[in-house]
Amino acid sequence: MNYLIIHKSSNLITGAITTSFKPKNSTTHKLVKVSDAVLEKYYALKDKLPSSQAVDAGELAKISPSFHEALGGVGEYQEANYIPRSRTAISKAKARLSV
Numbered sequence: 001m002n003y004l005i006i007h008k009s010s011n012l013i014t015g016a017i018t019t020s021f022k023p024k025n026s027t028t029h030k031l032v033k034v035s036d037a038v039l040e041k042y043y044a045l046k047d048k049l050p051s052s053q054a055v056d057a058g059e060l061a062k063i064s065p066s067f068h069e070a071l072g073g074v075g076e077y078q079e080a081n082y083i084p085r086s087r088t089a090i091s092k093a094k095a096r097l098s099v
């Protein structure tokens with residue numbers, strides 16, 4: 001079984017392991033079971049980056065629907081568009097809701 005090791009706080013894939021048993025997650029890293037095809041896609045992305053950089057789990061999820069589902073996603077990967085709002089706008093919206 002193949003597992004990708006993902007650093008929880010940065011969402012970066014720090015490595016891959018192959019083992020015959022289910023390893024345990026740690027407080028800082030989680031392991032996601034992946035197929036050989038996903039592992040090949042991971043290595044293809046890794047080869048494009050300088051050796052000092054790691055692959056982002058979101059980038060792999062964009063090109064691999066099965067990895068996206070393994071991470072807990074449902075359906076196709078969709079990019080979220082975030083519109084930052086000022087604190088004033090947020091407080092005004094909260095005030096309207098509390099009335």
